[in-house]
Each structure stands twice: as C-alpha cells, then as structure tokens.
Amino acid sequence: MILDAFRLGGKVALVTGASTGLGASIAKALAEAGAEIVCHGNKHNPEITCNAIISAGGKAHAIAADLSDPSAAQLIINQALTYSGRIDILVNNAGIIRRAPAVDYSFEDWATVLDVNLSSVFRLSQLAGRQMIAQGSGKILNIASLLSFQGGITVPAYAASKGGVAQLTKALTNEWAAKNINVNAIAPGYMITDNTAALRSNETRNHQILERIPAGRWGDASDICGAALFLCSEASTYVHGHVLVVDGGWLAR
Numbered sequence: 001m002i003l004d005a006f007r008l009g010g011k012v013a014l015v016t017g018a019s020t021g022l023g024a025s026i027a028k029a030l031a032e033a034g035a036e037i038v039c040h041g042n043k044h045n046p047e048i049t050c051n052a053i054i055s056a057g058g059k060a061h062a063i064a065a066d067l068s069d070p071s072a073a074q075l076i077i078n079q080a081l082t083y084s085g086r087i088d089i090l091v092n093n094a095g096i097i098r099r100a101p102a103v104d105y106s107f108e109d110w111a112t113v114l115d116v117n118l119s120s121v122f123r124l125s126q127l128a129g130r131q132m133i134a135q136g137s138g139k140i141l142n143i144a145s146l147l148s149f150q151g152g153i154t155v156p157a158y159a160a161s162k163g164g165v166a167q168l169t170k171a172l173t174n175e176w177a178a179k180n181i182n183v184n185a186i187a188p189g190y191m192i193t194d195n196t197a198a199l200r201s202n203e204t205r206n207h208q209i210l211e212r213i214p215a216g217r218w219g220d221a222s223d224i225c226g227a228a229l230f231l232c233s234e235a236s237t238y239v240h241g242h243v244l245v246v247d248g249g250w251l252a253r
Contacts, residue, residue: 005235009034012084013232014076016067016124017094019044021193022143022221024052026091029225030232031058035089038080042066042094067094068115073123081131089139089232090128092121092165097158097195110157117161118168125172125183132181139232142169142185144243146250149187162187166243173241182240184231189247191219214249 013030017023019041031037031053037060039046039053050060061083065072080087095117098109125140132138145162152159165185172183190196190209199205200218210216227246230236245251 002235005237006229006233007034008089008229008233011035011088012038012080012086013089013091014038014040014080014087014124014128015091015093016040016076016120017042018049019046020049021195022188022191022224023091023093024049025221025225026093026228027060028053028056029229030089030091031056031060033229033233035232036060036084038063038083038087040065040076040094067120068112070115070119070123073120073127076124077127077131086135087128087131088135088137089141090124091141091143091228091232092124093143094120095143095158095161095195097155099154099198101154102156105156113157114161114164117158118164121165122168125168129172129176129181133176133179136180138181139236140172140181140183141228141231142183144169144185144187146187146189146245146247148185148243149251169243170241177240182231182236184236184239184241185243186224186227186231187243187245187247188224189213189219189245189250191221191223193221212250212253213247214253217248219246219248 013035015027018027018039027037039049040063046062050062053060063079142165144165147159148162148166169185
C-alpha cells in the first residue's frame with residue numbers, strides 16, 4: 001500500500017525548465033509514476049522531453065515561454081489548463097545564472113536573474129495555487145539551491161534569488177497547508193547541468209568542489225528524481241515548508 005502513495009495516475013504536473021537537465025529528469029520521473037506532464041521550455045525545445053515521455057507510453061504537452069517576461073506565467077497556466085483542465089502538481093524548476101564579481105555585476109543581469117528565478121516562481125505559484133485551492137488539493141515543488149543557505153562566489157543575484165525561493169516556500173506553506181496544498185523545495189548540490197559548466201571546466205574550482213563533497217562526485221540529474229517524486233506524491237502529505245537538500249553531503253562537511 002505504501003508504494004501506491006508514490007503513484008501519480010490521474011494527476012497533471014506542470015514542470016518549468018523541462019527541456020534539459022534537472023527539469024527533464026523530473027518530468028520523465030513524474031511521467032513514469034503515471035502523471036500527465038506539461039513541459040515548459042524557453043531556449044531549448046520542450047518537445048524533446050515530451051517526445052521521450054510519449055515514446056515511453058506517457059502523456060505530455062509542450063509550452064514555450066520566456067519567464068523573464070512578467071506575462072509568461074499567465075500564458076503558461078492558461079495553456080496548461082487548456083491542455084489538461086487542471087494542475088495538480090507544479091514544479092518550479094526553471095532558472096538561470098549570471099556570473100560576475102559583485103562590484104561589476106550589472107543591474108540588467110540582476111533583474112533578469114531575479115525575474116526568472118524568483119518572481120516567476122511566485123507568479124506561477126500564485127496562479128496555480130488559485131486552481132489548487134479551488135480543487136481542494138495540490139503540490140508545489142520549488143527548486144532551491146545550496147545557495148539558499150550559502151553566499152557563493154560571483155553569483156550575487158543567483159544567491160539572492162535562491163534564498164528567496166526557500167523563504168517563499170515557507171511563506172506559501174503558512175497560508176496554504178491548511179488548504180491541502182503542500183509547498184516544499186529541493187536544494188540540489190553541485191549537479192552536472194548547463195548552469196555548472198563554467199565551474200566544471202575550471203580545473204581549480206572543480207577540484208575544490210569535489211574535495212568538499214563527501215560522496216566524492218558531482219550529482220547527476222537522476223539523483224533528484226526520487227526526492228522530487230516523494231514531494232510531488234501523496235507519500236509527502238504531512239510534509240510542508242521543507243527544503244530537502246540533495247547534495248552528496250556538502251552541507252554536512
């Protein structure tokens with residue numbers, strides 16, 4: 001019976017940034033558990049993930065939108081409802097990173113990173129939350145970061161946005177937990193994604209990072225899937241406002 005709590009048959013999940021990396025892996029994992037997936041993408045083609053899900057026997061739809069545009073959230077929610085009629089799960093995964101020393105960091109980059117990584121998370125959560133309140137249930141999973149807890153180096157906007165994601169997760173929980181809506185987050189550690197390509201290609205930084213990870217390796221996108229399924233399923237019904245760290249032990253050192 002406990003395994004049934006992890007099944008997502010009959011559920012509709014909207015996953016942002018689902019074209020590649022963590023988002024694509026999460027979308028495929030939720031589909032494997034039985035959910036119908038609405039895949040959002042921006043620069044990359046979300047059809048690739050959709051086609052993989054459909055080829056595996058699942059059901060998926062694609063939406064393209066630029067989350068730095070304030071109007072994108074409403075477009076995405078409207079399209080998802082047009083496709084599926086409901087949203088049971090929202091995974092706010094999409095994110096960007098811009099690197100520069102704080103003294104040189106441009107306000108344009110600051111604004112863009114905050115718009116994509118934090119403001120769009122609130123907009124999408126607010127709009128999906130209205131639907132979930134009306135339905136009487138829902139799951140919202142935000143993707144935070146180790147930099148929700150630490151400051152990082154040369155990524156002030158990213159650190160600020162991810163700190164905000166962790167606090168927004170708790171703020172929404174305080175309002176929506178009693179309405180049968182779970183709002184939680186995953187804080188991935190150093191993962192092999194496009195966002196970390198610059199770090200992995202820097203021999204010194206790569207060595208420094210690997211030296212500190214007790215697991216002795218960078219995380220892979222598949223390492224997130226079990227945690228994501230747990231927090232998107234009925235198995236986590238009494239988990240509210242939690243930021244689950246998946247980091248190979250980084251914060252323990």
